[in-house]
Amino acid sequence: MNLLMVTEDTVYLAGGRIEFLKLCRALAALKHNVTILTCSGATEDIIDIEPARMIRLRIWQTRFIGPAQFIVKLATYLARPSMEKPEAVIVNAGYAVLPTVIVAKLKNLKVVGLYHDALTLTQLLRYAISPTRKLTAVMRWFLMYAPLGHLHGVISVSPWTTDRLRKMAAKTPITSVGDVVEV
């Protein structure tokens, strides 16, 4: 399969992001043609993704500006008429989900989301310690969970996450596969 795998990156390493990259590597090792589309961030030089290939869109990693810049660059990249059409786009849960879903709809691409958890907005807000963090939490929640019903499928990392995602998007096909655990 020809797969485009999209994920955000930030200044902090996050387990979910590393796991997404390991999944990209796993699919490429199974002889799929995997291209990872991401932005500059903490995963650079942390994990070997070969035989997958990677395109990093350069952004300024600062709050609000970084994500906004990535969203614009990502949407522009995906919308390019010259972009080779993948059989499926897999997007890692985060702020890349909504822009990916919108462009994919316009270009008639199949999009599958990879979700590591299923949090309510209340849960996300509980850990936001300042007004700007609360705003970030609301935006993040919306960009990540609002498009759930518009995905062609959802890959979840555990049965527990699957149960919670089913309550948020009952009609979307969901499967639980676990994360790649290797040392």
Place this chain on the structure above:
Amino acid sequence: MQRVLTVARLEANKRPWDFVKVAELVNKKVDTEFVWIGHGTLLKNFFKLGKPYIKFAGKLSEREKSELMRSSNVYVSTSEMEGFNVTVGEALLHELIAIVYDLPVYRSVYKDTVIYVPLGDIERMAGSVIDSLCHRDAYVERVMKGKELVRANYSSEAVGRAVENFLAKILMD
């Protein structure tokens, strides 16, 4: 000296203060180094703890993390919110005894191969760490079962194939 390790972003939902308290309680009975691998917005709060047996190592590469795991004895997770927690699986692959807060997700992923402590019960977690450090043999069977479980279900090939099958189904619709 024995070592207890955790790998997580330094954020409130990972409860790093619980980790520090557990380290203090354990070190009253057994000399043990506690190492936290991971960066995050709270890192600045843990720079000057003044406890020589607690180390916040920050961001490490996968190889450096693996090396530290290999030379540790026990893995703890004080996190109160997880979707899977791959580092628990990595700890099992390194044959570490894993002690975690009792979250529903772990029951479905790691089953009975890790030691569960009620969420927020620092004394119980410290007690479990001390017991694991002092009586490692009693936990060997559980750890090896965990290692097999992770190898069988969460290898690169197993997860890759599961995703491959799901995608094939989606593409046929």
